[in-house]
Amino acid sequence: GEDVEQSLFLSVREGDSSVINCTYTDSSSTYLYWYKQEPGAGLQLLTYIFSNMDMKQDQRLTVLLNKKDKHLSLRIADTQTGDSAIYFCAEIVGGYNKLIFGAGTRLAVHP
Amino acid sequence: DGGITQSPKYLFRKEGQNVTLSCEQNLNHDAMYWYRQDPGQGLRLIYYSQIVNDFQKGDIAEGYSVSREKKESFPLTVTSAQKNPTAFYLCASSPRTGGVEKLFFGSGTQLSVL
Numbered sequence: 001g002e003d004v005e006q007s008l009f010l011s012v013r014e015g016d017s018s019v020i021n022c023t024y025t026d027s028s029s030t031y032l033y034w035y036k037q038e039p040g041a042g043l044q045l046l047t048y049i050f051s052n053m054d055m056k057q058d059q060r061l062t063v064l065l066n067k068k069d070k071h072l073s074l075r076i077a078d079t080q081t082g083d084s085a086i087y088f089c090a091e092i093v094g095g096y097n098k099l100i101f102g103a104g105t106r107l108a109v110h111p
Numbered sequence: 112d113g114g115i116t117q118s119p120k121y122l123f124r125k126e127g128q129n130v131t132l133s134c135e136q137n138l139n140h141d142a143m144y145w146y147r148q149d150p151g152q153g154l155r156l157i158y159y160s161q162i163v164n165d166f167q168k169g170d171i172a173e174g175y176s177v178s179r180e181k182k183e184s185f186p187l188t189v190t191s192a193q194k195n196p197t198a199f200y201l202c203a204s205s206p207r208t209g210g211v212e213k214l215f216f217g218s219g220t221q222l223s224v225l
Contacts (some may be wrong), residue, residue, distance in 0.1 A: 008151060033213075042115075042201055042216030043154075088153065098169075099214065101146075101153035 004102035005087055018044045018076040022089030025070060032065065033099065034074045037086045046074070046087075057097045067081040076107075084109045115137065117202050117217035123225050124189065124196060132187045132220045134202035141207060144214070145187035147171060148199040157200075159187055189222060197224050 003025045012018045012039045024032065030051050035043040049056045049063045049072070062075040076083055086104040092102055115136045124130045134143065142161045146154040156169030160179040174193025179185055185204075189196045199221050203214040 004153065026207065039221070040221075042117075042203075042218045043214075044216070045213050048213070090153075098159075099154075101155075103151055104151045 003078075004089055004091055004100050006102035006105045007100075008103060009106050009108070011110065012079050012110050013108050014079060015021050015082060016079055018079045018083065018107055018109075020074045020076075020087050020089075020103055020107065022074075023070055024071040024072065024089070024091045026091055026093050026100070027067075027070065029093060031092045032063075032072050033088075033090040033092070034061075034063065034072075035059075035088040035090060035101075035103070037088065039085075044090060079107075079109050081111075083107060113184065115202060115204055115215055115217035117200075117220050118199075119220060120218070122220055122222045125225050126148070128193045129188055129190050130196075131224065132189070132200055132202075132222070134185045134187065134217060135183055136185075136204045136215075137183060138204060138206070138215060139182070139216070140204035142205045143225070144205075145169075145177065145185070146185045146201045146203065148201060148219075154201065157187065163224060195221040196222055198222060 006022045033048040034046045036046050037043045060077045064073045086106050088104045089102040090099045118133045144159040145157040146156050155171050157175050158177040160166035176188045201219050202217040
């Protein structure tokens with residue numbers, strides 16, 4: 001079946017690193033995505049990783065993929081108050097652009 | 112500026128009423144999608160369209176209808192058959208009908224029942 005799971009809430013101190021975790025079930029997923037949603041807004045693509053990669057780094061963002069355990073994580077270095085948002089993990093399934101989304105992790109950054 | 116425009120931002124529906132949510136894109140994208148977002152849940156696919164005059168049901172199409180008469184437009188009608196319509200509705204588009212492409216999202220419409 002198709003399912004993506006995330007913890008619903010994460011609180012971190014400003015300047016610390018945040019790690020948001022995700023597990024997925026479809027081993028045939030070719031790409032996995034991280035989207036960010038700010039209040040009352042649509043989703044913004046943050047980054048994605050191809051399934052044959054273990055890691056991808058993009059400035060403050062690091063994505064780690066453990067394909068054996070079907071585990072994906074997003075690390076945000078030096079977390080800022082502007083990073084407060086909901087972060088969605090998603091996997092692509094099927095031959096078209098069908099994305100299966102997790103429920104989203106709400107990241108709260110406090111001073 | 113290119114992008115996806117959803118309107119209205121807030122919409123209220125009365126009992127037994129059909130309402131239509133607008134989605135317009137000027138990105139020249141082939142594929143368009145409608146998702147529903149409920150608190151504490153992931154986005155769920157309602158309908159998608161890969162080409163003009165064609166569309167397919169997603170996972171939760173019951174109580175909804177769409178049309179794709181123009182490449183730029185993909186309106187969603189929430190019919191009276193949808194008994195629990197209160198949700199945040201997101202429209203998205205992507206530049207190709209197959210393969211890996213990134214979805215571009217609109218800013219959403221919050222639909223509430225009066």
